[in-house]
Amino acid sequence: MAKASTSLRLRQNATKVRKDVRKKETKKGSKQQIKTQENHPSPLLFPAGDTAFKAILSARFCAAIWSHITDCDETFNYWEPMHFLVFGKGLQTWEYSPEFALRSYTYILFHAVPAVIYHKLFQPNPLLIFYFTRCLLGLLAAFFEVYFYKAVCREFGIHIGRVCLVFLLFAPGVFISSTAFLPSSFAMYMFMGACSAWWGQKYNLAVFFTALGSLLGWPFAALLGVPIAYDMLVRLKLYKDFILWAGISACAILVPMIAIDSMYYGRLVIAPLNIVKTVFFLYCEWVLNFNFIWILSLLTPILIVLYYFFVPSKQKSTLTLPYWLSLSPILLWMVVFLFQPHKEERFLFPIYPMICLCGAISLDILQKLTFRIWSLLKTVPQGTHYLDKTMFIIYITLIITSVLGISRIFALYRYYHAPLDLLMEVNKYPLDFKVSEKSNINVCIGKDWYRFPNSFFLPNTNWDIRFIKSEFNGMLPTPYSSLENATSIVNDYFNDKNLENPNVYFDIDKCHFLLDLDLGRQTTLEPNYANLTDRWKIISTYSFLNAENSNQFFRAFYIPFVSDKYVNYGNFSLYKLNIE
Known part of the structure; x- marks a missing residue:
């Protein structure tokens, strides 16, 4: 009873504090004015929820339209199975073979259902379904980012x-991850929701979002819920609440997920368990995707310690939690995953928002430390607030990080968007040249197979992507079977050792179109098709960065009128069989 009473008092006290803070908020206008937790003598201006939502949604729709697909795993493990669920045709990878069953069709269906409804109602071009889905992902991301932003304002202060x-709006990492069709992106949405609910002491919602992100999305995201579990079980002794909502979440998510995946695979399948047993990893292009924000986030633990010892303040924690607990998810994630052998950028997607938060906290503490030094060296009038003397730090940092972020985003679009642009040319071909929709057309690709966006870029289901032999000698995706039980068929050409299967390759003599990137190198298996004019005719060409022969800085950041002098391009071309 004593423990229950203590727990109840903790929650009541925290609720009272939150209500006191909320009473200070103004709900009218595009901007609100409230006093910060540091008792700033004059109100601070900050975007209201609706204003923040409009800004974030605009950024996410830009990402949906302009961002290229950075990882072939997104194409072949998510867009292709979704294309199969919508149109009955697509490429299958070994992860979707019933023998391994590493991926969840439930997660694919979560995205495919809106696409199917859109397809049935309007019969759009498949390419429009691709961008429709991306925009839905951007909308979902925007909702959770605004929820996260408002929670940060309450828990850490308006200034932070x-x-x-601003960091969320202009960070290239968030730009990339927000509309990526990947479980790690979905885990990022859910982690923002879980943290926001946790900081607001909505523990049932925090547990549910954590379960949704880890079970339906990425199993490793459960690690980010450990601090929430610690808070509930160790600090607040909310045993019943934790067990109850963990059970409810498992039943609501895992049970239907097992049922759906088992139906598709033709046997009992628990996809999250299978993938945990197979892989354990992490990596990211930290500096490029977050520039100085990443460095600031790394400094957060050190700066918090300095803040505790050298800045006199009554506030040494967030609104309801100590700093170390509020920020522990990112520290836990980095400690566990940083030293794993297999590393890819998408493995850090779930903590991208927390990187932005830590960067903001570090910047705020740097302002306080600067003001403290200023006050020791020079007499400061009584009542002077640290923001009155240190806002120049914010302005300089936000300008630099935002400019670098925009420059990086433009570089990604300018240097790597060619495959999507080229496939758009393919998509227009039947209309421009009056090709019958019933014609069976083979679009072939060789060494650049991993740059293929996805089958939604093909005009209709009579067009097929085919792989021709190149110097690559690993395992490639293969078309799903046309049989009704395609998802439950075990194919002998799939393996988990990346062993090549020669039967996958298509006869180049049967290709109608060819996609190829010319970087000035050629071999017997990878000739320069531009020179084979008697057989192939170039229809369209787009520039694609030749990274090896380009300046490291200018290939990472785009500066108008300057970058093109220091980078080299290859020609990504669409070839048509020359039958004239």
């Missing part, structure tokens, strides 16, 4: 909240 918002 508005800086975090």
